[in-house]
Structures are given as structure tokens and as C-alpha cells.
Amino acid sequence: xxxxxxxxxxxxxxxKPSMKMRADILIKPVTPLQEIRTKLHVSAVxxxxxxxxxxxxxxxxxxxxxxxxNSGGSIYINGVPGTGKTATVxxxxxxxxxxxxxxxxxxxxxxxxxxxxxxxxxxxxxxxLKQLSGKVVTWExxxxxLEKKFNSNAKRPMTLLLVxxxxxxxTKRQDVIYNLLDWPTxxxxxxxxxxxxxxxxxxxxxxxxxxxxxxxxxxxTFEPYNYKQLYEIILIRLKNTDIFENEIIQLIARKVSAxxxxxxxxxxxxxxxxxxxxxxxxxxxxxxxxxxxxxEMIINPKVQAIKHCSKxxxxxxxxxxxxxxxxxxxxxxxxxxxxxxxxxxxxxGYKIPNITQTLDICAKLxxxxxxxxxxxxxxxxxxxxxxxxxDELHYALQKIDFD
Amino acid sequence: xxxxxxxxxFPIRKKSNFYGRKEEIKEDFTNATAKDTPSRYIPTVKKIVxxxxxESESDSDIENTKERHKITRETRIENxxxxxxxxxxxxxxxxxxxPPKQRRDKESSLTPSTLLNRLILSPKKEGRLAPKQLxxxxxxxxxxxxxxxxxxFNKYQNARKSLHGSITDNLPGREEELTxxxxxxxxxxxxxxxxxLYISGPPGTGKTACLxxxxQQSDVKSKFKVVYINCTSMKSATAIYxxxxxxxxxxxxxxxxxxxKAIIEKYLVSKHKTLLLVLDEIDQLESKKQSVLYSIFExxxxxxxxxxxxxxxxxxxxxxxxxxRLQARCELKPVLMHFAPYSKQQIFDIISTRLNEANATNxxxxxxxxxxxxxxxAISGDIRKALDISRRVIELASSHQVAQVLRPTNxxxxxxxxxxxxxxAVEKSVDLKxxxxxxxxxxxxxxxxxxxxxTFPLQQKLLICSLLLILNKGKNKDITIGRLYxxxxxxxxxxxxxxxxxxxxVNMCSLIETRGILRVVGKKEARLCKVNLQWDQEELDAxxxxxxxxxxxxxxxxxx
Numbered sequence: 001x002x003x004x005x006x007x008x009x010x011x012x013x014x015x016k017p018s019m020k021m022r023a024d025i026l027i028k029p030v031t032p033l034q035e036i037r038t039k040l041h042v043s044a045v046x047x048x049x050x051x052x053x054x055x056x057x058x059x060x061x062x063x064x065x066x067x068x069x070n071s072g073g074s075i076y077i078n079g080v081p082g083t084g085k086t087a088t089v090x091x092x093x094x095x096x097x098x099x100x101x102x103x104x105x106x107x108x109x110x111x112x113x114x115x116x117x118x119x120x121x122x123x124x125x126x127x128x129l130k131q132l133s134g135k136v137v138t139w140e141x142x143x144x145x146l147e148k149k150f151n152s153n154a155k156r157p158m159t160l161l162l163v164x165x166x167x168x169x170x171t172k173r174q175d176v177i178y179n180l181l182d183w184p185t186x187x188x189x190x191x192x193x194x195x196x197x198x199x200x201x202x203x204x205x206x207x208x209x210x211x212x213x214x215x216x217x218x219x220x221t222f223e224p225y226n227y228k229q230l231y232e233i234i235l236i237r238l239k240n241t242d243i244f245e246n247e248i249i250q251l252i253a254r255k256v257s258a259x260x261x262x263x264x265x266x267x268x269x270x271x272x273x274x275x276x277x278x279x280x281x282x283x284x285x286x287x288x289x290x291x292x293x294x295x296e297m298i299i300n301p302k303v304q305a306i307k308h309c310s311k312x313x314x315x316x317x318x319x320x321x322x323x324x325x326x327x328x329x330x331x332x333x334x335x336x337x338x339x340x341x342x343x344x345x346x347x348x349g350y351k352i353p354n355i356t357q358t359l360d361i362c363a364k365l366x367x368x369x370x371x372x373x374x375x376x377x378x379x380x381x382x383x384x385x386x387x388x389x390x391d392e393l394h395y396a397l398q399k400i401d402f403d
Numbered sequence: 404x405x406x407x408x409x410x411x412x413f414p415i416r417k418k419s420n421f422y423g424r425k426e427e428i429k430e431d432f433t434n435a436t437a438k439d440t441p442s443r444y445i446p447t448v449k450k451i452v453x454x455x456x457x458e459s460e461s462d463s464d465i466e467n468t469k470e471r472h473k474i475t476r477e478t479r480i481e482n483x484x485x486x487x488x489x490x491x492x493x494x495x496x497x498x499x500x501x502p503p504k505q506r507r508d509k510e511s512s513l514t515p516s517t518l519l520n521r522l523i524l525s526p527k528k529e530g531r532l533a534p535k536q537l538x539x540x541x542x543x544x545x546x547x548x549x550x551x552x553x554x555x556f557n558k559y560q561n562a563r564k565s566l567h568g569s570i571t572d573n574l575p576g577r578e579e580e581l582t583x584x585x586x587x588x589x590x591x592x593x594x595x596x597x598x599x600l601y602i603s604g605p606p607g608t609g610k611t612a613c614l615x616x617x618x619q620q621s622d623v624k625s626k627f628k629v630v631y632i633n634c635t636s637m638k639s640a641t642a643i644y645x646x647x648x649x650x651x652x653x654x655x656x657x658x659x660x661x662x663x664k665a666i667i668e669k670y671l672v673s674k675h676k677t678l679l680l681v682l683d684e685i686d687q688l689e690s691k692k693q694s695v696l697y698s699i700f701e702x703x704x705x706x707x708x709x710x711x712x713x714x715x716x717x718x719x720x721x722x723x724x725x726x727x728r729l730q731a732r733c734e735l736k737p738v739l740m741h742f743a744p745y746s747k748q749q750i751f752d753i754i755s756t757r758l759n760e761a762n763a764t765n766x767x768x769x770x771x772x773x774x775x776x777x778x779x780x781a782i783s784g785d786i787r788k789a790l791d792i793s794r795r796v797i798e799l800a801s802s803h804q805v806a807q808v809l810r811p812t813n814x815x816x817x818x819x820x821x822x823x824x825x826x827x828a829v830e831k832s833v834d835l836k837x838x839x840x841x842x843x844x845x846x847x848x849x850x851x852x853x854x855x856x857x858t859f860p861l862q863q864k865l866l867i868c869s870l871l872l873i874l875n876k877g878k879n880k881d882i883t884i885g886r887l888y889x890x891x892x893x894x895x896x897x898x899x900x901x902x903x904x905x906x907x908x909v910n911m912c913s914l915i916e917t918r919g920i921l922r923v924v925g926k927k928e929a930r931l932c933k934v935n936l937q938w939d940q941e942e943l944d945a946x947x948x949x950x951x952x953x954x955x956x957x958x959x960x961x962x963x
Contacts, residue, residue: 057802061801062798065560065563069560071564071567072568073568078917080917140638143636147636173635173687175636175687179635179636182635184569185569185787187569198917199917200917200918201919205919209605209606210606210717212606214606216568217788217791218791218795224858224860224914226858257860257861259862259863259907260860260911260914261858261860301904302904302905330885372930385930387930389885389889389892389905390889391889
């Protein structure tokens with residue numbers, strides 16, 4: 001019976017996990033705006049990756065030469081998030097597979113693990129073995145089998161191993177990383193390890209000397225995209241449409257490249273812009289839509305939170321601010337704040353809440369993360385820190401005074 | 404997948420023809436064209452027999468897929484992600500003791516899962532197979548030679564191949580250490596005494612390679628029982644005992660492993676060949692009381708034990724630092740042996756012998772190797788790095804030669820081919836220029852950042868400048884993210900740039916941290932994290948490439 005697969009069958013992976021199918025057929029995008037939105041989605045990786053030709057060439061020649069020589073090796077790829085590291089590597093592997101099909105290269109196996117998807121670094125062995133042979137065993141068995149496989153001189157195809165998020169495999173002993181990088185140094189292993197991480201100086205900062213030595217000096221850095229590159233990336237996705245004007249794309253590219261150079265963010269903003277345009281029933285994007293999307297993304301939730309606090313909470317925040325100004329130290333004591341609070345309340349003509357109520361207010365603001373309250377059990381002696389900048393606080397409260 | 408499932412019917416046949424048709428298949432296949440093969444190779448299914456156990460089910464899978472395995476080898480590459488199960492069959496053959504064969508004949512089975520798996524071998528996929536790919540192993544190798552050899556850059560390829568980083572037998576530059584090791588071993592063998600040896604040295608100085616070479620020698624192989632264990636593969640320090648027992652194949656191992664130490668000790672005093680126990684990366688066995696390391700280093704001094712223990716690690720003073728009690732008794736003290744980092748001349752020798760072996764001497768000019776060797780020797784003396792750099796240099800040279808314009812598009816393969824043909828004839832040796840390029844890329848550090856195009860985001864520049872401002876003009880050098888943010892806001896306000904909000908700011912700090920410019924020392928609250936600058940101002944000058952703005956901000960004390 002298919003509905004109750006045995007665990008042992010699953011472990012042998014003779015049964016594949018299946019997902020429930022939709023009852024209805026997925027509706028295809030109708031309007032050009034909807035079509036654009038699917039094209040702008042982060043998951044829709046284009047066939048050619050613009051602005052990464054140099055890195056592509058670099059890694060491609062490295063991997064191709066390794067596959068041609070039948071020798072092992074490792075390469076370290078780094079760069080901040082959203083700069084196209086994984087996409088480039090996947091594209092390269094696709095290209096290599098294509099040239100295998102054409103008979104230019106020998107066949108190779110491709111295995112992919114992601115440090116983020118492992119519950120524990122040693123599960124990497126299990127995943128690798130699962131992808132190589134389809135069996136699920138404990139990590140110790142998996143390690144022994146892999147060790148035996150890579151040490152045996154049997155005629156095997158080359159294996160490409162892609163390790164994404166390498167920094168998450170670092171433990172105190174670093175045994176997993178060591179083993180993954182030690183296998184390629186054996187002539188019989190025929191293994192090429194591609195490691196990807198964010199940190200540029202990870203090998204020097206975190207890894208042990210012997211691991212760094214095995215990692216080698218073949219490194220590729222993906223720099224953040226500058227505005228021209230982001231512009232080109234968005235333009236390629238929006239080929240053959242005039243919904244987005246050039247100036248608008250430029251604006252988005254410049255805004256994103258000024259902060260992080262993350263392509264994902266740029267695409268997300270574009271998609272949001274398209275959504276806003278759609279709700280307004282326009283067909284082309286206007287600058288107004290872009291501004292709205294940007295302000296939505298850049299909006300400061302803390303200012304909003306302060307604006308929507310109750311009167312006493314706002315006065316309490318002000319009291320903290322006054323107290324900080326008075327003593328000149330960021331960390332203030334609840335007792336002193338309460339004194340300020342009392343006077344501020346009487347200025348405004350409110351009935352002063354008692355200490356218990358004020359502590360309540362303080363705890364609530366602490367939960368909002370507008371304040372940082374240390375040592376909750378210390379009651380009136382507890383220390384309070386402001387978690388918003390003073391400017392933001394003034395800005396939020398001024399508005400209310402004017403209203 | 405589900406779409407395919409419904410369309411195919413399953414011919415049921417008896418299993419007896421299955422083996423009988425094997426040869427026939429091969430013959431047909433060589434002559435067949437891609438189009439008419441599918442009808443032949445629709446996977447067939449055996450008679451249904453009730454399933455007795457999950458094991459037997461998987462056995463039957465092997466049986467069914469074994470023949471097909473050869474055929475589908477080529478196609479499998481495309482489906483790597485989707486059909487891990489098919490792989491299983493060749494790995495099963497290699498690694499796990501496969502169940503006895505008779506059982507397969509007795510029990511064969513058909514379950515929904517086996518049925519499902521057969522469905523994957525739909526005619527469409529089989530149809531893609533070119534007939535000649537059937538005998539991949541032999542054919543492809545021939546092709547290898549046919550395709551790659553005539554194209555003019557096999558010299559580069561040879562050189563690249565010869566500079567591999569794996570263990571070799573030829574170890575120039577380590578003759579002294581090798582003879583030392585050999586005399587040590589033979590002395591102890593002749594006198595039938597036990598001894599321990601601790602080999603230290605920085606990574607990449609050939610410690611393991613030397614021992615491997617000695618372990619390969621025939622007289623060592625015949626006179627010793629050699630056990631090599633890499634300690635990184637241990638789950639915990641105490642697991643080493645079980646591993647040793649397994650390697651020595653001593654019977655009488657209990658499951659709990661409680662008395663495994665006692666078993667080894669009993670074995671050591673019993674009569675046997677002299678045991679050569681090599682423990683690589685021995686510092687992985689460190690534990691709280693060092694009980695494991697102590698007991699291992701005490702084995703040679705046991706009466707009648709014939710054990711030569713060799714420990715390998717990186718730190719020079721491991722035995723003094725974590726095993727001070729061994730100093731108390733002279734017979735326990737391990738003999739120390741240090742592998743010094745390779746000198747310039749040694750690196751030069753290694754690279755040139757490697758190139759000589761591959762008949763690719765003129766790939767490198769001698770000054771280029773000299774320069775490379777002196778640079779690596781000055782920095783680390785790590786031969787892995789030297790080989791890596793020289794490989795990189797050759798890769799760079801060959802890619803220059805080919806001058807390929809690779810664009811990540813569908814037709815990139817044809818691109819390579821074209822460019823290969825164009826520049827086929829040119830083949831010159833690598834000179835200093837290429838070496839300098841690679842070395843600068845590797846050891847340059849900051850130079851890497853200062854490319855022509857400016858990739859440092861503006862807001863990150865402002866952040867760093869604000870940090871420099873606090874460090875230069877501020878009284879309190881203890882900088883938290885909260886304080887930095889206030890200053891940054893002031894800076895932004897003054898320059899009429901809209902500032903990012905706090906959460907983005909914290910994010911930006913971590914982005915800069917990945918470049919190694921900052922270090923954010925974490926506490927729980929992001930606002931209270933301390934920010935430490937890791938580079939000095941000149942380095943930042945080079946990285947930011949915006950001296951005008953930097954100078955303006957750094958000297959603007961009003962923003963504090």
C-alpha cells in the first residue's frame with residue numbers, strides 16, 4: 001500500500017517522497033504585469049548570468065581542468081549574500097554536464113550539500129552518501145563507507161562536491177571540514193570540492209592551519225554588484241517590455257547598490273513596485289510607485305511603534321531620554337527615571353501612575369524592544385537602556401505634539 | 404513523474420530469460436540507432452511474488468537494475484538529483500557486503516516501489532542514449548586521447564597534472580628526515596625494543612607523505628604490522644581503541660567497548676610481529692584529563708610490548724604542553740622530530756622535479772620558479788601552497804593562451820572549441836609576469852579590493868568613515884553599534900543622504916565584517932555589540948577609493 005510506506009523502505013529510498021498535487025491547474029499569468037512579476041522572482045534564474053563572466057570563466061576553467069586531469073582539488077568561493085555565488089556555480093555545473101553529453105568530458109558525479117540544511121555538521125556525511133548511493137545510514141557508517149570509497153583505487157568517475165555555507169560546518173574540532181578537504185588530497189579520491197561561504201577571510205580567521213593549508217589558495221571573490229551591474233541584471237529580466245522605464249530601474253539599482261549590492265533585494269523591490277502598480281490599476285510603473293515601495297522597505301518600524309504607544313508610555317520614554325541627558329551615561333536607573341517621569345507627568349497635568357504601574361509600562365516597553373531592561377527582578381533598581389536613537393524618539397514624539 | 408506513470412503498461416515475464424538475454428542486448432545495441440532502442444529496453448517486470456522482508460525487496464532491485472545499469476550509466480548524470488536510488492546499485496557492489504546470491508533466486512518480489520522505479524526508465528530517457536555510449540569506460544578513454552592530445556596545450560595539462568597536491572613517492576628535500584625515520588625504525592626492529600616518536604611541523608611540510616613512503620617500503624611492510632589511523636575520523640577520543648582493535652582485527656571485542664583498552668594491552672604483550680602504529684593529527688585525541696593520550700604513550704614502555712608508536716601533529720611542543728607527565732620517566736619520553744618548513748631551494752627542487760617527471764620542464768622559466776619558491780618560503784614554507792600557486796599560474800597561462808571568451812550561455816561549448824582552434828599553435832613558457840599576477844592575487848590582500856571598478860557600497864563607506872571619525876576625534880574609543888549609528892546619522896544628515904534604519908545598519912555591519920574590515924563582538928543586544936576596526940587607515944584608504952569624502956568626514960568633529 002503506497003499510503004503507509006515503511007521507514008526501512010524510505011531509508012533505502014526505494015520510495016521517493018512525493019508532494020500532494022494541486023486540485024486545480026495553476027493559472028498562468030494573464031496581464032503583462034503579472035508576467036513581469038514571475039520573471040522578476042528571485043527563483044527564476046536566467047539562462048545567462050549577467051556581470052559574472054569573469055568569475056564564471058575563472059571557476060569553469062578550474063573545474064574543467066580538474067575534470068580533464070582526473071585530479072582532485074578544492075576551491076573557495078566567497079562573497080556577501082545575493083551576489084550570485086550559488087547561481088554561478090550551478091550554471092557552471094550545468095555547462096559541464098552539457099559538455100559531458102557532447103562527449104568532451106568524462107562523466108562525473110555531482111553532489112551538493114548545504115551547511116544550513118544540516119541539523120549537525122556530521123550529517124554532511126549522511127547527505128553525501130545519500131546522494132551518491134541513495135542509502136540513509138547513521139553518520140558513522142556513512143563516514144566509513146565514504147572513506148572506503150575515496151580510498152579505494154577502483155575506477156570511478158570524478159565527483160564534484162559543492163559545499164554551500166561552509167562556515168556552518170565549523171565545529172571546535174573541525175573534523176568534518178578537515179575530512180571533506182582531506183579527501184581531495186588523496187590521488188584515489190578523484191574528488192573536487194567547491195566551497196562557498198560569505199566571509200572573505202574565513203580560512204584565516206576560523207579554520208585551523210591544517211584545514212587552511214588543504215583548502216588551498218584557489219579563491220574567487222564575488223564583489224557586491226554596483227549600480228550598473230544591478231541595472232543590467234534587472235534589464236535582462238525585463239527584456240521586451242516597457243512597463244519599467246529606464247530611469248526607474250536606475251533609481252532602484254542605485255538605492256540598492258548604495259546599501260548592500262544584493263541582487264535579491266533589488267529584484268524584491270522591483271516585484272513590490274509591480275504589485276503596487278497593479279493595485280493602482282496602472283499599466284506602467286510611475287516614480288510614485290517606486291517611492292512608495294522604497295519607503296515601505298526603508299520604513300522605520302520603531303518610529304511607528306513609538307507613535308502608537310499610549311500617552312504614559314511615551315512620557316516614560318521621554319523621561320528616559322531626559323535622564324540620559326542629565327547624567328550623560330546611556331545606562332540609567334529606574335528610580336531616577338521615575339522621578340523624571342513624575343515631573344513630566346505633572347507638567348502635562350496627568351495623574352501620576354504609581355511605581356507598580358510604571359514598572360508595568362517599563363516592562364511593556366522592554367517587550368517592544370524600545371527599551372532594554374536589564375535584570376528584571378531588580379524592580380526599582382533595574383537598569384534601563386534606550387534601544388532607539390534619540391533622534392528617532394524626538395522625531396516620533398514631535399509629530400504627535402504638532403497634531 | 405505521475406504523468407508518465409499512467410501511460411505505461413508492464414509486460415510480465417518469467418525471470419529465466421533475464422540472464423539469457425544479456426549478450427543479445429549488447430549486440431543489438433551497438434547497431435541500433437537511438438530511435439528504435441526504447442522499445443527494446445522497456446524495463447520488464449518479474450512475476451509477482453509476495454514480499455517477505457524489506458531486505459529481499461531491495462535485493463530484487465539490484466537484480467533488476469544490474470543489467471540496465473550499464474545502459475543507463477550515461478543518462479544517469481542528468482538525473483543525479485532525482486534518482487539517487489539507481490546509484491545505489493553500483494555502490495552496493497563496492498561497499499557493503501552484498502547478501503548471498505542464492506537468496507535472490509529464491510525470492511524475487513514486486514512492490515509498488517519497484518514498479519515506480521521502473522517507471523523512471525521511461526522510453527523517452529532511454530531514447531536519448533547514443534549507442535556508442537554503451538561501453539563508456541573503454542570508449543571514452545580512447546576519445547580522451549583523440550580529442551585532447553592533438554590540441555596544442557597538452558604540455559600545460561601535463562604540467563598541471565604533475566603539480567597535483569596529493570601524496571607522491573618522490574620526496575625531494577626530505578631525504579634527511581626519511582633516513583632518520585628509517586634508521587629509527589630499523590634500530591628498534593633490530594633490538595626488538597619499543598619506542599615512541601612524535602613528529603611535528605607546520606601543515607604542508609610532508610610529514611604524512613614521508614610516513615606513507617616508509618610504510619610502502621617492502622621491508623617495512625614485511626617486518627612490521629603497520630596500522631595507520633587518522634585521528635580526525637574518530638567520534639571521540641576514546642573511540643580510538645575500538646578503531647585500533649578493528650585495524651588489528653583482534654577478536655573478542657564487546658559492544659560497549661568498555662574493556663577495549665584492556666584488550667589492546669593484552670594483545671601488545673602477547674607474541675606478534677612488531678607493530679608500527681601511526682596516529683596522524685594526534686592532537687585530535689586531546690581530552691580533559693588526557694587519559695587517552697597518556698595511556699597510548701605508555702604502551703611502548705609496557706614489558707614485552709613490541710610497539711613503535713608514531714604521533715603526527717602540527718604543534719612543536721604538544722608532548723611538553725599537554726603531556727608533561729611523560730617527562731618524569733625517561734623511557735616514556737617520546738623521541739621528537741621536527742619537520743622544518745621547506746626552504747626556497749627545496750621548493751624549487753620539488754617543483755622542477757615534478758615538471759621533469761612530466762616532461763614539461765620548459766613550461767616554467769627557472770627565474771619564475773625561483774621567484775615563486777622564495778615568496779612561498781618567506782611566507783609559510785607550505786608545499787601545498789607552492790604547488791597550488793604554480794598550478795594557478797599554469798591555469799592562468801593556459802587560459803591566456805586559449806583567450807577564451809566564455810559567456811555563461813548555452814553555446815559556450817562551441818566558443819571554447821573555436822578559440823582553441825584559433826590559438827592552437829602558440830605555446831610559450833610561463834614567465835615572471837604571470838607568477839607575479841597570481842602571487843599578488845593570493846597574497847595581495849588589499850590590492851584585491853582596489854580593482855578599477857568601485858564595488859564598495861556608499862552607505863558602507865559612510866559607516867566606515869564614521870567609525871574612523873570616532874576613532875580619530877572621539878574621546879571614548881569604546882564603540883558600540885548604537886553609538887556608531889548615532890554618529891552615522893549625523894554624518895548622513897550633514898551630507899544630505901538618507902540614512903538607513905537600525906536593523907539595516909546592523910546588517911551592513913555584518914556585511915562589512917565578511918570582508919574582514921570590522922569585527923563585531925557580539926552580545927545579546929545588537930545595539931550593545933562592540934565594533935572593532937581590524938585594518939589600519941592606509942589600508943582603508945586604498946579600499947574605499949574616495950579620499951575626498953573620507954578626509955571630509957574624518958576631520959568633522961561636529962558630527963560626534
